[in-house]
Amino acid sequence: MIIVSACLCGIPCRYNGSASAFDEIVRLVARGEAMPICPECLGGLGIPRLPCELTDTGEKVLDGQARAVAKDGLDLTDAFVQGARLSLEIARRHGATSAILKANSPSCGCGEIYDGTFLNQKRPGNGVTAALFVRNGIRVQTL
Numbered sequence: 001m002i003i004v005s006a007c008l009c010g011i012p013c014r015y016n017g018s019a020s021a022f023d024e025i026v027r028l029v030a031r032g033e034a035m036p037i038c039p040e041c042l043g044g045l046g047i048p049r050l051p052c053e054l055t056d057t058g059e060k061v062l063d064g065q066a067r068a069v070a071k072d073g074l075d076l077t078d079a080f081v082q083g084a085r086l087s088l089e090i091a092r093r094h095g096a097t098s099a100i101l102k103a104n105s106p107s108c109g110c111g112e113i114y115d116g117t118f119l120n121q122k123r124p125g126n127g128v129t130a131a132l133f134v135r136n137g138i139r140v141q142t143l
Contacts, residue, residue: 001033001034001035001094001095001096002028002033002034002035002096002098002099002100003034003035003037003087003090003091003094003096003098003099003100003101003133003138004025004028004029004034004035004036004037004099004100004101005020005036005037005038005100005101005102005105005108006036006037006038006041007019007020007021007038007102008020008021008022008025008036008100008101008102008143009021009022009025009026009028009029009034009036010026011036011038012047013038013040013041013047014047014102015040015047015048015049015050015051015052016048016051017047017048020102020143022143025100025143034100035090035091035094035096037087037090037091038083039080039083039084039086039087039107039108039128039129040052040079040080040083040107041083042082042083042086042087042090043076043078043079043080043081043082043083043084043086044079044082044083045076045079045083049070050070050071050072050074051070051071051118052068052069052070052071052076052080052106053068053069053071053106053113053114053115053116053117053118054066054067054068054069054106054113054114054116054125054127054128055067055068055069055116056116056125057113057123057124057125057126057131058084058106058107058109058113058125058126058127058128058129058130058131058132059125059126059131059135061077061080061081061128061131062081062084062128062131062132062135068080068081068106068128069116071118080106080107080128080129081128083107083128083129084107084128084129084131084132085132087129087132087133088129088132088133088136088138091133091138092136096138097137097138097139098138098139098140098141099130099133099138099139099140099141100140100141100142100143101127101129101130101133101140101141101142101143102142102143103142103143104122104142105127106127106128107127107128107129107130108127108129108130108142109125109126109127109130109142110126110127110130110134110140110141110142111124111125111126111142112124112125113125113126113127126140130142
């Protein structure tokens with residue numbers, strides 16, 4: 001079983017209510033080979049919602065050294081961490097050892113995320129869920 005970001009299989013759960021469907025991911029889910037998750041929805045955030053960015057990396061958010069903040073300044077760190085933990089529970093329950101997650105996302109980005117300025121600039125790092133997956137031995141790649 002592979003964990004996939006729900007938006008990659010066509011579920012309109014991105015912050016702006018859109019999806020980023022990839023045909024291959026849709027087929028994996030249809031065949032029962034992939035389990036879609038949206039960590040931000042699992043953490044209790046609605047659709048649509050204001051865009052969020054991390055003040056540093058997802059690893060630092062998990063360690064309590066950085067925050068997940070909405071564009072209006074609201075601190076949503078607890079929702080991001082809760083969503084990551086629930087995503088990990090789902091991955092473990094399904095025996096997943098790999099994940100395909102949404103690139104650049106403050107939850108799902110792996111290798112590169114937005115830098116916290118809301119100026120469409122990126123920095124090296126992982127989103128909160130991607131960081132938790134990596135810490136727990138789940139291989140992550142992004143689309």
